[in-house]
Amino acid sequence: MATDRTVSATWNGSLLEGAGTIHQAGSGAFGPLAVSWASRAEEPNGETSPEELIAAAHAACFAMALSSGLAKAGTPADQLDTSATVTFQPGEGIARIALTVRGRVPGIDAETFAAKAAEAKVGCPVSKALAGVPEITLDAALA
Amino acid sequence: MPRIVRKAEVAWKGTIARGSGMAVASSSSSFALPFTNASRIGEPEGKTSPEELLAAAHAGCFSMSLGSELARAGTPPEHLDVRCTITMDEVEGRGHQIVHSAIEATGVVPDCDEAGFAQAGEAADAGCPFSALIKASATVSVNATLEGI
Numbered sequence: 001m002a003t004d005r006t007v008s009a010t011w012n013g014s015l016l017e018g019a020g021t022i023h024q025a026g027s028g029a030f031g032p033l034a035v036s037w038a039s040r041a042e043e044p045n046g047e048t049s050p051e052e053l054i055a056a057a058h059a060a061c062f063a064m065a066l067s068s069g070l071a072k073a074g075t076p077a078d079q080l081d082t083s084a085t086v087t088f089q090p091g092e093g094i095a096r097i098a099l100t101v102r103g104r105v106p107g108i109d110a111e112t113f114a115a116k117a118a119e120a121k122v123g124c125p126v127s128k129a130l131a132g133v134p135e136i137t138l139d140a141a142l143a
Numbered sequence: 144m145p146r147i148v149r150k151a152e153v154a155w156k157g158t159i160a161r162g163s164g165m166a167v168a169s170s171s172s173s174f175a176l177p178f179t180n181a182s183r184i185g186e187p188e189g190k191t192s193p194e195e196l197l198a199a200a201h202a203g204c205f206s207m208s209l210g211s212e213l214a215r216a217g218t219p220p221e222h223l224d225v226r227c228t229i230t231m232d233e234v235e236g237r238g239h240q241i242v243h244s245a246i247e248a249t250g251v252v253p254d255c256d257e258a259g260f261a262q263a264g265e266a267a268d269a270g271c272p273f274s275a276l277i278k279a280s281a282t283v284s285v286n287a288t289l290e291g292i
Binding site: 008010011020027029031041044052058059061062063064077081082087089123125128132 | 146147148149150151152153154155156157158159160162164166167168169170171172173174176177178180182183184185187188189190191192193194195196197198199200201202203204205206207209210211214219220221222223224225226227228229230231232233237238239240241242272273275276277278279280281
């Protein structure tokens with residue numbers, strides 16, 4: 001079954017001097033969030049940006065895929081701490097995404113954990129959608 | 144221009160079926176959001192999902208690109224509204240995949256006609272870094288119309 005998720009944004013004025021709002025998400029989970037070119041390209045100053053939202057989407061999707069893969073292998077995780085760091089080069093686009101995970105997983109060895117993390121990195125839907133990013137790195141270890 | 148780096152962190156506890164996660168905006172501290180597998184696949188029940196975060200990213204990225212394209216064409220916008228719907232579906236033999244991003248843009252743009260606005264919409268789709276990337280697994284549709292015409 002297909003799942004739809006909708007979010008709206010408003011932008012007022014020019015790119016450099018204007019400002020935008022990401023309105024309350026369809027789920028009600030977040031928003032309104034302020035965005036601006038300055039906070040996207042320079043210091044965030046408390047404002048999110050498309051790159052930070054992509055980082056959140058990727059870290060979340062990767063964690064769920066890894067959780068699923070570990071459970072299927074008979075070694076469900078107690079806790080997974082993931083992060084995604086998105087590097088954006090203005091004029092070129094997203095140059096790099098660095099994924100990290102530290103896992104508390106009873107009954108698994110480091111090598112198998114690393115292999116499951118590598119599978120989740122390739123297989124999660126956000127990774128598949130972002131397959132065009134030139135470099136996606138993974139740093140996986142047991143906590 | 145220097146590289147821009149943005150980070151988010153997630154803590155996931157428990158199994159995929161019954162566990163839950165928290166996604167935190169580490170760079171800006173602007174959000175900390177719970178999510179579960181049930182709220183990702185079924186009804187959101189007030190929780191976000193990776194796809195909703197991508198919809199927010201695409202709406203934000205596209206609105207900035209469209210504003211930039213309109214300014215470049217000599218018709219800077221007063222106001223732009225951009226709505227993005229991301230669809231995830233199960234694809235035969237490939238599991239869950241993000242298959243479509245639908246962008247609907249409306250705007251108040253002095254001295255710009257419908258054709259010019261639609262053209263700026265196409266240029267924004269070509270220029271928005273996220274539109275380009277997501278085409279690895281998804282199609283992107285853009286529907287751009289001026290307000291009050």
